Amino acid sequence: MNTDWLEDFIALAETRKFTAAASLRECSQSTLSRRIQLLEEHLGSSLFDRRCTPLKLTVAGQALYPTSYELVRLSRECERSVTVQDPPLTFASLHTLACNFFPQWLGHFHDEQAPLYTRIDTGHKSTENYYMALLSGRCDFILFYRDTESQRYCDRQDFEVIQLGKDEILWVGIPAVAHAIADSQGPIPWLTYAPSAQLHALSRPQLSRHPTPQRLKRVFEATVSEALKPMVTMGYGIACMPFSMVAEAIERGDLVRLYPELPADHLEIILVRWLGGNRDRAETFWEKVKARHGRG
Structure with a gap:
């Protein structure tokens, strides 16, 4: 299958208009339309409902x-x-972790005389995809929270794991929302992670401990903390979030920890490598990490 057709499809799926998609793909509208038709013929399925304006998948x-x-x-x-x-x-x-842990952590290994050339990829959609990227050689390491799903890989003999640090999940909200929750028995607006996010599963224990779970009303969900945090700080509701993500906001008083009587759930930040990899540079870096953190 021609990947140009797929790029055409993605452009049209995201813009929902042939004119806008053709502009993105730097081709004429008729050319784009023909290539979409070729893709549909190849797959034997109609991909767009052209009766709708804008188009609908x-x-x-x-x-x-x-x-x-x-x-x-x-x-x-x-x-x-x-x-x-x-x-x-x-x-x-x-x-x-890419936004809130990695930059500072990588600084421990910075050498001005021989600076590291690094790349970070956050585009994987599931735990399995992360590990498939490692096995296929598309990445050298996985930076993750340890959880039940990833543990089945970590327990294998062909993977090695180092614990880099710890984090914790807790309930947070702005002070005004905290007061409103205490003064009312009405619904509590709840901001949460989408089911595909690893932190969705990791926040379940805190959700199960909520003192009045029947009051929680889901009003927003996101796949990443960077989308969830602004909604919390704007007062749209409460959320379970990693402490590393909200520590500065709590220190400034912009956010407060809710339900302090509930124990926080501790998370292990881990670095994982596949022993089947054969890059000397990755091996050298791994030994430096091991010397600093030991094996976890």
Whole structure:
């Protein structure tokens, strides 16, 4: 299958208009329309409901979208892999850890005389995809929270794990929301992680301990903490979040910890590598990490 067709499909799926998609793809509207038709003929399914304005994805189009996105990404990875002669150390990381843990942690290994060339990839959609990226050589390490799903990989003999630090999950909200919760018995607006996010599963114990779970009313969900945090700080509701994500806001008084009587859930931040990898640079870096943190 021609990946150009998939890129056309993604552009049209995201813009829902042939004119806008053609502009993104730098081609004529008629050319784009023909290529979409060729893709539909190849798959034997209609991907767009053209009776709607703007266009609407059919059931087949909705099913194709995430797969096509990943195929295009992998195609670009393949092209880069044969052109880069000095590839970076690549970390497949949760978005939260990439933004709030990785930069400071990497500073422990900074050498001005021989600076590290690193890359971080947060584009994987599931725990399994992270580990498949490691096994396929698309990344050298995984930066993750330890959880039940990832533990089955960590228990295997062909993986090695180092604990880099700890975090904890707790309930937070702005002071005004905290007061409103205490003064009312009405619904509590609840901001949460989408089911596909690792932190969705990791926050379940806190949810189970909530003193009045029947009052929680879901009003927003996001796949990453960076989308959840602004909604919390704007007062849209309460959320379970990693302490590392909200520590500064709590210190400033912008947020407060809710339900302090509830125990916080401790999280292990881990770095994982596959022993089947054969890059000398990755091995050298791993030994430096091991010397600093030991084996977890």
